[in-house]
Amino acid sequence: MEIPYKIYLSEEELPRQWYNVRADMKTKPAPLLNPGTGQPVTLEEMSQIFCTELARQELDNDTPYIDIPKEILDFYRMYRPSPLVRAYFLEKALGTPAKIYYKFEGNNTSGSHKLNSAIAQAYYAKQQGLKGVTTEPGAGQWGTALSMACAYFDLDCRVFMVKCSYEQKPFRREVMRTYGANVTPSPSETTEVGRKILAEFPGTTGSLGCAISEAVEAAVSTEGYRYVLGSVLSQVLLHQSVIGLETMAACDKYGIVPDVIIGCAGGGSNLGGLISPFMGRKLRGEADYQIVAVEPASCPSLTRGRYAYDFCDTGKVCPLAKMYTLGSGFIPSPNHAGGLRYHGMSSVLSELYDEGLMEARSVEQTAVFEAATQFARIEGTLPAPESSHAIRAAIDEALRCKETGEEKTILFGLTGTGYFDMVAYQKFNDGQMSDYIPTDDELAAGFDKLPKV
């Protein structure tokens, strides 16, 4: 069967269940702990912050397949299946004998894979009869995705956006507002923690930690609201498994067997989703794949972090998770562009990495933007800075194949588009982009502050 440039599964071939990789893991990810008691969090405790069904998914290490509700399948039809693209043009330009494929998640208005979990989280909130959800938008893709999902289910969406992002990323903010979200610059006067910080630091432009704290406070203190999060959590990996399931179905249909699977990794939502079913086969001994996480050298949680219990948020209000971490106080250098700035890594991926079932590499941002620009010019699509970490690693791998003559099949996740990241591209175009690698001493300072459990 000839392989088309872009493989779109038909509607009948689309996955109808998510795959929970935890079910096939011999050693399960360590449980989340209540930061007050040091004991594993219960469903009841989690349900105060998260929707009950999502809390249940968070704690479910055993069910391998979970039905995707019909309402979510309907929404997926708006923008799924996403194409699995054969990078014929890139292969030719590199002169590599390798075959390169990428799963492209950017063909929707949120511009990334984040929508896969946003719609699921909004659905369960609606099912529970909630009025709305709160969040902080990260680099902006999650906030946009959640706004779209909430508009679809007619839910309130309250976004606490770090004040400097609110001002410096007005277009992301306006997309969210267009979808009806209530976007508040953080710190704000609307929460106790916000008022306290404003009183103490009147001119502050905010921080991620503060925005999360405000969003969580707004959720737990407002009747009918819960907090939602777009990465790190195991429930998010579950929803994102739709990426990997579609990819695997397309590969199986056309007899494509990836040797190397590459994904960028911040909190792990994309990488975890892409690799889940492949990792499942690996865990069950049915197949083997080299799996590579790519992270920024400026925020190297897997390659240079500690595998330890840590707070998931800088504000220390969420449960403790065992994960590869740089410490919850770690903030990447201001020269760092784009997302992938999270201090830790999904507990699921951390455990798989710790067991040697996947590898990790770090790349510097100038090299990432070189790859991004090369990819844009050759393959057409302008990639998100996050996705471009995977592009960098895929190109490097293809160039290694050119040297060795190996005809490897390389698969990577192209998580999204860079249309709202032009400030970073401008820096690169102007030759103003620089690299930064934290010193061992800087990292050690973060490790010293890890909680003792």
Added chain:
Amino acid sequence: MEIPYKIYLSEEELPRQWYNVRADMKTKPAPLLNPGTGQPVTLEEMSQIFCTELARQELDNDTPYIDIPKEILDFYRMYRPSPLVRAYFLEKALGTPAKIYYKFEGNNTSGSHKLNSAIAQAYYAKQQGLKGVTTEPGAGQWGTALSMACAYFDLDCRVFMVKCSYEQKPFRREVMRTYGANVTPSPSETTEVGRKILAEFPGTTGSLGCAISEAVEAAVSTEGYRYVLGSVLSQVLLHQSVIGLETMAACDKYGIVPDVIIGCAGGGSNLGGLISPFMGRKLRGEADYQIVAVEPASCPSLTRGRYAYDFCDTGKVCPLAKMYTLGSGFIPSPNHAGGLRYHGMSSVLSELYDEGLMEARSVEQTAVFEAATQFARIEGTLPAPESSHAIRAAIDEALRCKETGEEKTILFGLTGTGYFDMVAYQKFNDGQMSDYIPTDDELAAGFDKLPKV
């Protein structure tokens, strides 16, 4: 056969020829005239400004089908076929018995259909052995598309961008630069006309007319360069016929027979492309369709313009075309957001409209953004302001069907996404958007200045 939410043709089903609707027109569009002699322009004259093969296509009123070169077909595979989407969610939200389909051209980095012609024009420039092309980027989609096409064929791309857009739309500019384009704020010191205007008006932020004049001067005065244009020209409609051909193939495959075909119209590139093959059937008496052009009430060339010879550019350096026009000096009110600000309309569409083979409607921008926001929230995709003119008309038609109970099939062109138009959306979100309709006196002043031929 059940109709999927999104219809993607397979690669074998994709068109391999463009369709030239002029071949089936009994009355051909009036010839372009040399502004100096008043005589029809010759191939030789046109070839001084445009690539020779493109000039040939411009003058070809007879060949119905023209092979799409293999290199262009290859590039089309990067982002084509575009999906024909059944707007199930919108139909449901409106409660209409009408069936609504849209052909979505926004799934590529240029964000619109403009890439279909950009790649063709770049290809013929490359074939001719040229070094590069010059242009002015309009609302930005054309400039982005051309940058992408030139990067692919390794051609220089010189973009003269109106200075105020250069400063106010930095992200569009950076996308072009990322694809290797040389973007110059206009007026500039690099051309004679630019220097002259700067000397006369030192602080000017430029105009479309000046940018075109600079681009044309740079093309004709630089060895190995030609000028290219993303709309209005008949060659552009030819290339854009790929939209209509794909749509028709998908409709025929699934037995979809549109009653009404709706497209937004600025210079006519999208509308002309979408309707060409349908109009062909209509002209040959094989089928009948109601065809509707939708234009902004602030720039109403079809609904309130004159059918007369006029300059294609404000700078009066290009040939004269017979078309519906508001006069080449017409500039839409500054409150006008987005594109569709061209003073005239494709000669082909003007002739078809004049013969009563298609209709035209104008819509006000507040109503357009209402439709855009409604569509975004219901169908997911954030539409370009230009495309949203068609959405407005399609929704209005569907609501009429709700009143009458008619089960019409409505097809419209969704030309692109609005990711680079958030300034306009912000205005709308803030309740700061207003409407403007030019008075009869204002229009009359423009008609008085039409050239006498």
